[in-house]
Amino acid sequence: MSGPTASTTADGSRLHLQHGPIDLIIEAWGDATDVADAYRRAWVRFQPLLDELVEELPTLRRPLDDEMPGPASPVGRRMAAAVRPFGDRFITPMAAVAGAVADEICAAMVAGGDLRRVYVNDGGDIALHLSPGESFDVGLVPVPNRPALLGKVAVRAHEPIRGVATSGRHGRSFSLGIADAVTVLAADAAGADAAATVIANAVDLPGHPAVRRVPASDLEPDSDLGSRLITAEVGPLGAGEVAQALAAGVEEAERLRADGLLAAAVLCLDDQVAAVASPVLASAVGG
Amino acid sequence: MTEPATDTVVCDACPIRCVIKPGRTGSCDRYGNIDGVLARMDPLLVLDRTREQGGALVPFASREGDWEGDLVLTGEMFVTGAGSGTTYPDYKPAPFIVSSTIAGVDMVTVVTEAIFSYCGVDVKIDTDRHVGAERQIVRADGEAVGHVTTGQYGSQMLSLGGVNHLTGGTKHEGVVTMETLLALCSGGSVELSVDEGSQLVLQAGQPPVINGVVEERMRVGCGSATIGMFAQQWYEHVDEVVVVDDHITGVLSEHQAGRYLDIPATGIKVKGRRSTPGRYFNVANAGTGWGGTDIEDPLTIIERFDPAVARPGLTLLMIGTTGEHHAYFVLDDELRPVPAPLPDVLRLSVARIRENCEPAMTSVLFMAGAGGSLRAGATVNPVALTRSVNQTLTRVTCGGAPVYIWPGGGITFMVDVMLVPPGAFGYVPTPALVAPLEFTLRRDDYAALGGHMEAIVPMDEILARPDVRYS
Numbered sequence: 024m025s026g027p028t029a030s031t032t033a034d035g036s037r038l039h040l041q042h043g044p045i046d047l048i049i050e051a052w053g054d055a056t057d058v059a060d061a062y063r064r065a066w067v068r069f070q071p072l073l074d075e076l077v078e079e080l081p082t083l084r085r086p087l088d089d090e091m092p093g094p095a096s097p098v099g100r101r102m103a104a105a106v107r108p109f110g111d112r113f114i115t116p117m118a119a120v121a122g123a124v125a126d127e128i129c130a131a132m133v134a135g136g137d138l139r140r141v142y143v144n145d146g147g148d149i150a151l152h153l154s155p156g157e158s159f160d161v162g163l164v165p166v167p168n169r170p171a172l173l174g175k176v177a178v179r180a181h182e183p184i185r186g187v188a189t190s191g192r193h194g195r196s197f198s199l200g201i202a203d204a205v206t207v208l209a210a211d212a213a214g215a216d217a218a219a220t221v222i223a224n225a226v227d228l229p230g231h232p233a234v235r236r237v238p239a240s241d242l243e244p245d246s247d248l249g250s251r252l253i254t255a256e257v258g259p260l261g262a263g264e265v266a267q268a269l270a271a272g273v274e275e276a277e278r279l280r281a282d283g284l285l286a287a288a289v290l291c292l293d294d295q296v297a298a299v300a301s302p303v304l305a306s307a308v309g310g
Numbered sequence: 311m312t313e314p315a316t317d318t319v320v321c322d323a324c325p326i327r328c329v330i331k332p333g334r335t336g337s338c339d340r341y342g343n344i345d346g347v348l349a350r351m352d353p354l355l356v357l358d359r360t361r362e363q364g365g366a367l368v369p370f371a372s373r374e375g376d377w378e379g380d381l382v383l384t385g386e387m388f389v390t391g392a393g394s395g396t397t398y399p400d401y402k403p404a405p406f407i408v409s410s411t412i413a414g415v416d417m418v419t420v421v422t423e424a425i426f427s428y429c430g431v432d433v434k435i436d437t438d439r440h441v442g443a444e445r446q447i448v449r450a451d452g453e454a455v456g457h458v459t460t461g462q463y464g465s466q467m468l469s470l471g472g473v474n475h476l477t478g479g480t481k482h483e484g485v486v487t488m489e490t491l492l493a494l495c496s497g498g499s500v501e502l503s504v505d506e507g508s509q510l511v512l513q514a515g516q517p518p519v520i521n522g523v524v525e526e527r528m529r530v531g532c533g534s535a536t537i538g539m540f541a542q543q544w545y546e547h548v549d550e551v552v553v554v555d556d557h558i559t560g561v562l563s564e565h566q567a568g569r570y571l572d573i574p575a576t577g578i579k580v581k582g583r584r585s586t587p588g589r590y591f592n593v594a595n596a597g598t599g600w601g602g603t604d605i606e607d608p609l610t611i612i613e614r615f616d617p618a619v620a621r622p623g624l625t626l627l628m629i630g631t632t633g634e635h636h637a638y639f640v641l642d643d644e645l646r647p648v649p650a651p652l653p654d655v656l657r658l659s660v661a662r663i664r665e666n667c668e669p670a671m672t673s674v675l676f677m678a679g680a681g682g683s684l685r686a687g688a689t690v691n692p693v694a695l696t697r698s699v700n701q702t703l704t705r706v707t708c709g710g711a712p713v714y715i716w717p718g719g720g721i722t723f724m725v726d727v728m729l730v731p732p733g734a735f736g737y738v739p740t741p742a743l744v745a746p747l748e749f750t751l752r753r754d755d756y757a758a759l760g761g762h763m764e765a766i767v768p769m770d771e772i773l774a775r776p777d778v779r780y781s
Contacts, residue, residue, distance in 0.1 A: 025323055025733040026497060041733075043324025044338035077325040244318065244329040 027070045031062070038062045042073045045124055047145050053138040061132040061141070068131035072098060072124065083116045084247035098127045105213035108284055109221050113199075117247040122188050122216030125150035129185075129212075143212075148188040150212040153180035161187055163206055163289055176208065176287070184286050186212030190219035191291075197239050197246065197253035201268055201292065202226035205276075208287040218276075218285045226272035226292055233258030260293060269297045319348045323733075427742040429678035430471030431494050431727070434462065435510070435518045436528045436670035438556055438602030438631060440595075441466045442507020449503050453486040454479070458504060464528040468502075470494070476741055488741035494674045495727045495735040495743065508598065514674040515728050521598055527667035529631030533560035533601065534589045536631055536663065541567035543659045544627070550576040551627045554593065554611065554635070556602035564588030577619030578626075581611045601630035608637055615645040627656055633664035673726070676708070676735075680721040680747060696721055709734040709746040 027042035038049040049065055051058045075096040076083065082094050083102060087110060093103050094116060101123035102116035109118075122145070129143040129150035140159065141152035151159055158179040178184045190196070191204035198220075205223040209215035228234060235256040239248035242255075260268075269292050276288040276299040287300035321328045321336045328336035335342035342349055435441060441458065442448070448456045448468055456470030475487040493500045499513035511519035518525045530536055533555030541562060544551050551562035562568045563576045565588030582593035593611045597604025605611060608628040615624070622643045629636040638656065639647035652660065696719075706713050706721065711729035716722040727735075736744035 028731060028733060030731065043326050044336070074325050077327075080326070242331060242334055244331070 027073065029066045029069070038065060040065065040069045040128070042069070045073060045145065047125070047128060047143055049128065049132070049143050050141070051132060051138050052140040053136070057136045057138055061136045061138055064131050064135070065128050065143075068128055072127065075099070076120070083120070084245070086110075086113065086115050098123045101126055101211075101213045105211070105217040108282065109217060112221060112224075113251070114217065114221060115247040117196075118220040119213040119217040121145045121148040122150070122186055122212035122214070125212040126186065145212070148212050148216050149186065151178060151185045151187070153178070153185070155180050161208075178208065182286065183210050184208045185210060186215035188212055188215035188219045190216070190223040192223075192254055192257070196220075197242070197248055199224040199248070199251060199253060200227040200272070201234055201254050201257050202272060202290060203293070204289075204291045205272065206289045207276075207285050209285045214284060218279050218288070221279065222272050222276045222288055222290065225275035226268050226290055228260070228264055228268045231260075231264065233260055262293075262295070265293045265295050268292055269295055273297050273299055317343070317346045319343045319346065321348055323348075424678075424680055424747045425738055425740070425742050425744050426678040426680075427477055427740060428473050428722075429476075429491065429676065429743050429745075430456070430469065431491055432459075432675045432677060432724075433468040433470060433494065433512060434671075434673045434675075435466045435468065435512065435520075435525075436464055436668070436672070437466055437518055437520060437525045438464065438529050439466075439520050439525065439598040440507065440556070440602060440604075441468075441510060441520060442504030446507055447505045449505070450490045450500060451486045453483045455483075455487045455490045455502070458507070484741045488737055488743065491676075491743055492735055492737050495676050495730070495745070496733070497727070512672045512674075514672055516672055517670045518672045523598065525670040527632045527634065527664065528670050529555070529601065530633070530663050530666045531631065532558045533631055534558040534565065536560060536629075537562050537565045537588065538567045539666075540659055540663065541565070541571055541573075543662070544656070545571045545573065547653070547655045547659075548627045548638075549574075549624045550578055551629065552578070552580065552608070552612070553629055553631060554601040554603060554605060554608055555631045556594070556596050557591075558585065559590040559593045559601070559611070561588045561590070575619050576624055576626075577616030579613040579616060581613055600635045601632070608635070609639075609647055612647070615641060615647075617645060620645050625650075627652075629660060629663065631663075632667045633660050633662075636660050673728070675724045676727050676730070676745065677722070677724045678743070678745065680723075705750045707748045707750065710748070 025042075027040065029041075030039050031037060036050060038047075040047040040049065047065075047069070049062070051061045053061070076098055079094050079096060079099050082091075083099055085091075087093060087103055087107060094100055098120075099116065102119045105119035105123060106114045106116050125143040125145040125148055128145075129141055129152055132138065132141050132143070133152045138152060139154050140157050141150075142159065143150045149161075153159065158177050161176045161178055163176065178187075186209050187206065188209070189204050189206045190198065191202045192198045192200075193203060200223050202223040205219045205226065207215040207219040207222065209218055234254060235258075236252035237255045238250040239246040239253045240250050242253070246253075269290055272290045272292075276285070276290065279285050280288070280299055285299075288298065290297045290299075317332045319330050321330055321341045323336070323341045324338065326337060328338075328341075330336050330341070330343040330348070332343050332346060444458050444460060446458045447454045448458060448470060455475055456468055456472070459467045459469040461467055471487055471491045476484050490500050490502070492498075494512065494514060497514055499511055499516070502510045502512060504510065508521050531539060533553035535558075536553040536555070537551065537560035540551075544562060549563075551560075553560040559580065559582060561578060561580055563573050563578065566586075568588060580590050580593060582590035585591055594603040594605045596602060599605045600608055620641060622641050622645065624641040624645075626639040626641070626647055627636065628639070636652070638650050638652040640650045642648050706715060706723060708723065708725040709730040711725050713723040713725045716724070730745070734746050738744060
């Protein structure tokens with residue numbers, strides 16, 4: 024069995040942490056000693072993290088149940104907190120695992136250090152730290168396996184955005200919907216992760232013959248989705264059908280925005296893109 | 311699609327232990343189930359993508375070839391492309407020969423994953439405790455996986471693995487040997503037993519555990535050396551000091567260092583064979599007690615005090631070579647040593663001995679030889695690569711870690727497993743170990759030795775590829 028590993032790029036600027044399915048690319052800006060200390064804190068926090076999650080995997084793979092004790096590990100609690108507002112839909116804490124890991128490591132790095140900026144990128148789910156006056160340019164790639172920049176969002180320190188997450192059919196996780204990608208900007212990465220999952224599930228054409236669905240457990244016996252039908256394959260769709268599926272997702276995204284669960288969302292299916300954003304961000308996301 | 315449950319595999323690459331159905335991968339996408347067998351996926355995946363995109367592959371050998379019994383597996387070699395040893399310290403397979411510019415010289419790195427039947431590990435166990443006599447068999451799970459070899463400074467040495475245990479014995483012996491090597495190389499812990507010796511729990515970079523006891527410190531020196539180092543600090547604070555050591559037990563008043571300080575004789579008679587004054591061999595048997603002996607009560611090595619020289623009230627410090635064991639005595643009227651509390655003034659020297667003992671570690675060096683078919687993946691004229699390595703024109707690294715290349719034939723190297731990125735070692739059922747190996751050389755040298763020039767891809771082109779994960 025392989026343990027956690029840490030390496031840096033040759034110039035020492037970026038830190039790569041990996042353990043099992045967790046791959047983090049991390050970069051921090053600040054005084055060299057502060058950055059080095061932050062990388063050490065990240066590594067210290069990272070090492071036991073997967074074991075903590077594995078310890079309570081059965082709990083994390085079940086929808087929250089107020090009758091039962093919830094997750095106890097710090098990351099598990101972040102996951103539960105992120106999915107709790109979506110309780111009326113089917114969702115398990117696993118929907119926020121990548122974002123919650125990014126948040127946890129980012130928090131460990133920022134605690135006790137003076138850093139200007141930090142990003143912790145957990146396979147596309149990104150936790151950010153910005154000190155006053157700082158900003159990050161976040162590029163949006165609509166289809167992960169066909170990288171091309173759709174546009175850019177400048178996340179500025181005064182905006183309530185510290186998490187970016189993308190969900191869809193092409194990632195490692197199964198989707199109940201057919202979206203190629205849904206990217207969400209939210210207050211933290213765990214919340215963005217959960218919201219992106221929920222919106223990607225909503226981008227759908229129920230009963231459409233071009234969409235082949237199989238029970239998740241047929242593919243992965245331990246999937247948190249159990250025997251729910253996940254999207255295995257999407258055949259050719261008409262432009263009207265694509266727009267219809269996206270509209271269902273936009274409707275869900277608008278609800279989440281009204282509930283204060285996200286700041287912006289970009290939804291992609293085929294060659295169509297839809298966006299939902301707070302007024303202040305609308306122009307940026309539209310670009 | 312309902313496969314029989316027997317076709318699923320449980321991955322043991324990480325604590326999640328994904329249950330993986332045939333044709334699927336685990337949650338990391340790195341390991342998958344191919345026809346009911348857990349397999350590392352990256353090389354195949356990236357290779358497939360390269361094929362799809364019409365990329366050139368380095369011709370090597372048929373993957374379908376019957377390799378059972380081959381010393382070096384054919385067809386499993388991938389020329390890979392994350393640029394280990396040049397740009398990034400981590401190893402990730404990708405089928406490329408990579409060029410990059412280092413210090414203005416156009417460099418070529420051939421990154422491979424090599425299968426080693428000729429391989430083993432040398433384990434250095436920092437301890438004076440007896441783990442077993444030299445040449446005794448070392449066993450894992452009851453199978454012989456190696457032997458105790460020549461002891462070194464403050465350490466016991468094991469030589470494990472090698473082709474005779476991997477493929478020369480029973481299948482089970484080979485598998486257990488391979489698992490032992492893989493665990494040690496991957497930073498895991500192994501339980502070993504030495505015939506007529508100790509039970510060991512060993513893990514690279516960790517203190518050894520001998521018969522259930524964690525070894526904390528290496529000895530500061532042999533008993534005689536310890537006398538020499540600390541005589542000045544004991545002088546005038548204690549009448550006699552015996553440093554108990556399995557190798558050479560030192561006696562302060564008789565030792566050259568004591569004579570130099572005019573320390574008077576105490577009449578002590580120590581068991582064992584006197585080598586030179588104040589230095590005794592064989593005061594006891596080897597063991598896991600005081601100073602690597604089998605001594606639990608240190609007074610057992612003192613025959614008597616000569617009444618013609620000794621006097622009541624004479625003080626005696628006995629200490630092991632790590633400072634871990636120590637005792638203080640005062641002679642009574644019958645010249646018998648009676649335990650007494652250690653005076654504060656001696657406490658410092660005891661602490662100092664302990665402080666000067668380095669933390670005891672287990673260190674593991676992986677040693678393996680690269681065979682002919684491996685080299686063919688790098689060049690059309692394999693021996694040219696060997697010569698180039700021997701002339702140090704080609705730098706060899708293992709997962710980016712520096713290696714020591716043995717002089718003589720073949721490319722036989724040693725590497726500290728702690729420097730190799732975790733997860734870099736793997737296995738094939740031959741049984742044999744898989745380890746990364748990179749050859750880095752100047753582009754013109756590579757051309758001169760018949761390299762696959764057509765397959766060279768510039769580093770920045772690799773890094774720009776969307777399908778190559780970097781780390």
